[in-house]
Amino acid sequence: MLNDPRSHGLWEMTAPPAPETVAFSGRAEADVVIVGGGYTGFSTALHLAERGTRVVLLEGAEIGYGGSGRNVGLVNAGMWVMPDELPGVLGDLYGSRLLELLGNAPRAVFDLVEKHAIDCEINPAGTLHCAVGQSGLDELKQRAEQWVRRGAPVRLLDAAETAAKVGTEAYAGSLLDLRAGTIQPLAYARGLARAAIAAGAAVFTASPVTGAERTGKRWTVKTARGSVTADWVVVATNAYTVAPWNEVRAELVHLPYFNFATVPLSPEMQAKILPERQGAWDTKDVLSSFRFDKRGRLVFGSVGALRGTGTGIHKAWARRALKKLFPAIGDVAFEAEWYGKIGMTTDNLPRFHRLAENVIGFSGYNGRGIAPGTVFGRTLAALISGEIAEMDLPLPVSAPEAQSFRSMREGYYELGAQVAHFAGARF
Numbered sequence: 317m318l319n320d321p322r323s324h325g326l327w328e329m330t331a332p333p334a335p336e337t338v339a340f341s342g343r344a345e346a347d348v349v350i351v352g353g354g355y356t357g358f359s360t361a362l363h364l365a366e367r368g369t370r371v372v373l374l375e376g377a378e379i380g381y382g383g384s385g386r387n388v389g390l391v392n393a394g395m396w397v398m399p400d401e402l403p404g405v406l407g408d409l410y411g412s413r414l415l416e417l418l419g420n421a422p423r424a425v426f427d428l429v430e431k432h433a434i435d436c437e438i439n440p441a442g443t444l445h446c447a448v449g450q451s452g453l454d455e456l457k458q459r460a461e462q463w464v465r466r467g468a469p470v471r472l473l474d475a476a477e478t479a480a481k482v483g484t485e486a487y488a489g490s491l492l493d494l495r496a497g498t499i500q501p502l503a504y505a506r507g508l509a510r511a512a513i514a515a516g517a518a519v520f521t522a523s524p525v526t527g528a529e530r531t532g533k534r535w536t537v538k539t540a541r542g543s544v545t546a547d548w549v550v551v552a553t554n555a556y557t558v559a560p561w562n563e564v565r566a567e568l569v570h571l572p573y574f575n576f577a578t579v580p581l582s583p584e585m586q587a588k589i590l591p592e593r594q595g596a597w598d599t600k601d602v603l604s605s606f607r608f609d610k611r612g613r614l615v616f617g618s619v620g621a622l623r624g625t626g627t628g629i630h631k632a633w634a635r636r637a638l639k640k641l642f643p644a645i646g647d648v649a650f651e652a653e654w655y656g657k658i659g660m661t662t663d664n665l666p667r668f669h670r671l672a673e674n675v676i677g678f679s680g681y682n683g684r685g686i687a688p689g690t691v692f693g694r695t696l697a698a699l700i701s702g703e704i705a706e707m708d709l710p711l712p713v714s715a716p717e718a719q720s721f722r723s724m725r726e727g728y729y730e731l732g733a734q735v736a737h738f739a740g741a742r743f
């Protein structure tokens with residue numbers, strides 16, 4: 317994307333083309349202007365346009381340019397925070413609402429994909445959260461107990477069951493979550509965009525919003541070549557925010573995350589590694605993730621940025637780690653490599669912001685944004701349409717709080733990942 321093979325890698329190589337769009341110019345009137353063309357923006361646009369609302373979506377770069385086109389494609393249920401801890405952090409009301417919404421969010425993605433016939437390699441085969449050592453297993457036991465008590469279809473697998481499902485004996489066990497699955501992330505973003513356009517949304521790319529001002533009871537947002545006036549503004553720029561709503565970015569610490577995609581593996585290796593095609597990741601702090609794409613390429617990722625010294629260090633680590641996990645894989649070649657920035661909040665929970673009257677948005681998904689972005693977009697559409705009130709939202713209204721020492725912490729994560737992968741013989 318934008319001639320950078322390290323931004324969207326495999327996903328750009330294999331996604332169906334984006335719908336044709338142009339840059340915005342002139343003046344337009346709408347009911348709602350949406351800023352940002354990822355899952356949050358397009359889900360909001362789709363669900364509003366389906367209600368007959370006049371929507372203009374302005375994306376600064378291209379459809380899926382942010383996290384939505386670069387991620388691992390694990391359609392997860394829930395958040396990092398343990399289910400039992402959520403009510404403690406958010407209070408009983410919001411805690412249980414968020415658990416309910418995000419626990420069922422993968423189903424919402426799968427249903428939307430089916431409804432709009434989105435071609436995005438959807439595979440609802442579940443996910444495997446793999447335990448590294450006893451401490452990893454203890455954590456997964458707790459997660460399993462807490463979800464099972466809530467009736468979720470999750471199951472703790474022992475080491476032998478895990479070895480059969482993953483194709484390695486490296487793990488002490490795993491948590492199989494049958495609500496979840498995998499997706500081709502950029503294809504999903506482009507498919508949502510196509511569905512939104514078909515429903516009547518006007519979508520413009522290469523149109524960064526540079527300013528917004530109140531004009532009477534309405535808002536006028538500006539781009540380099542024009543302006544859109546609307547009753548509502550949805551800020552869906554999240555971790556890739558560029559001005560004017562810098563506070564959304566300042567609240568997040570960027571955690572870099574890379575992926576390498578192998579060439580398609582042999583049928584024998586494909587039958588051995590993840591034979592049922594779940595998406596997988598592990599319990600380490602500097603975690604690793606792996607999943608197949610439709611053609612049998614293994615997508616293997618971890619924390620770090622593929623730039624400067626990081627490129628060589630992370631690539632060498634990925635080769636070692638893959639061989640350690642799956643010795644029979646040998647010296648497999650990589651077909652693509654890319655990385656992106658995950659937006660982390662202080663408590664690993666997302667946020668709902670009212671940045672000004674009728675200027676609203678969700679953000680801060682902490683590396684779990686496919687299903688949440690989709691259902692939060694649907695929620696924004698319901699709020700704007702007056703079907704629900706702010707008090708019915710799954711999160712309380714909060715003001716963005718800038719994180720202190722942000723640049724220092726971002727540098728620390730990037731360098732720390734290099735140190736971990738340079739020294740690490742571990743997978």
Ligand SMILES: Cc1cc2nc3c(=O)[nH]c(=O)nc-3n(C[C@H](O)[C@H](O)[C@H](O)COP(=O)(O)OP(=O)(O)OC[C@H]3O[C@@H](n4cnc5c(N)ncnc54)[C@H](O)[C@@H]3O)c2cc1C
Binds near residue numbers: 679
């Ligand atoms: C490497 C990586 C791996 C991840 N893995 C997973 C995973 O496996 N599973 C999962 O669920 N989540 C994952 N995530 C998180 C997930 O990708 C994000 O949470 C999600 O894509 C956020 O969607 P969004 O629509 O809110 O924001 P984005 O997709 O980031 O979209 C924001 C858009 O806003 C645009 N924009 C910014 N400023 C302006 C402006 N001023 N005017 C106009 N447009 C603007 C940007 O260009 C961008 O396209 C991962 C993220 C990364 C980076």
